[in-house]
Amino acid sequence: xxxxxxxxxxxxxxxxxxxxxxxxxxxxxxxxxxxxxxxxxxxxxxxxxxxxxxxxxxxxxxxxxxxxxxxxxxxxxxxxxxxxxxxxxxxxxxxxxxxxxxxxxxxxxxxxxxxxxxxxxxxxxxxxxxxxxxxxxxxxxxxxxxxxxxxxx
Numbered sequence: 547x548x549x550x551x552x553x554x555x556x557x558x559x560x561x562x563x564x565x566x567x568x569x570x571x572x573x574x575x576x577x578x579x580x581x582x583x584x585x586x587x588x589x590x591x592x593x594x595x596x597x598x599x600x601x602x603x604x605x606x607x608x609x610x611x612x613x614x615x616x617x618x619x620x621x622x623x624x625x626x627x628x629x630x631x632x633x634x635x636x637x638x639x640x641x642x643x644x645x646x647x648x649x650x651x652x653x654x655x656x657x658x659x660x661x662x663x664x665x666x667x668x669x670x671x672x673x674x675x676x677x678x679x680x681x682x683x684x685x686x687x688x689x690x691x692x693x694x695x696x697x698x699x
Contacts, residue, residue, distance in 0.1 A: 552647050559615060562640040563628055570642065573625045575618035577674065579643060582653060582685055583611045610653060610681035619662065619675040629677060633657035638682060644690070653685035 559579050560570040587605040620626060632639060638656040645651075656679070663674040 558644040574623040578616040613679045619673045648690045655679040
């Protein structure tokens with residue numbers, strides 16, 4: 547049987563610019579879109595009867611962490627300009643990553659930083675920014691069956 551895997555080329559990062567509107571805007575010129583992580587903090591519970599080993603238990607608190615998205619820096623691109631506005635205001639919004647295999651991950655975040663990437667004369671590249679999003683709360687992972695069927699067939 548041959549693999550049904552698909553390329554990740556065409557993955558989209560989208561933002562709900564107007565809170566709770568259900569209207570999604572694709573962030574333009576994304577080069578690298580990392581996947582959110584689901585980390586769980588732990589607490590040390592070592593005691594004198596631990597037989598010489600440290601012992602840990604989950605703390606019960608989970609953290610989605612940060613996403614550092616790399617974009618081609620295009621100041622006139624409307625979605626990038628909107629992210630700059632959100633960065634200045636500190637407001638959070640819903641975001642979602644739409645993968646080419648139909649998986650959609652929706653989460654709440656705020657724009658933590660926008661940093662211009664280095665300009666290296668020895669290895670020129672497109673002018674890029676790294677936009678870091680701080681995720682807050684949980685995430686919802688769903689499957690867009692129409693997209694999955696059209697790609698995975």
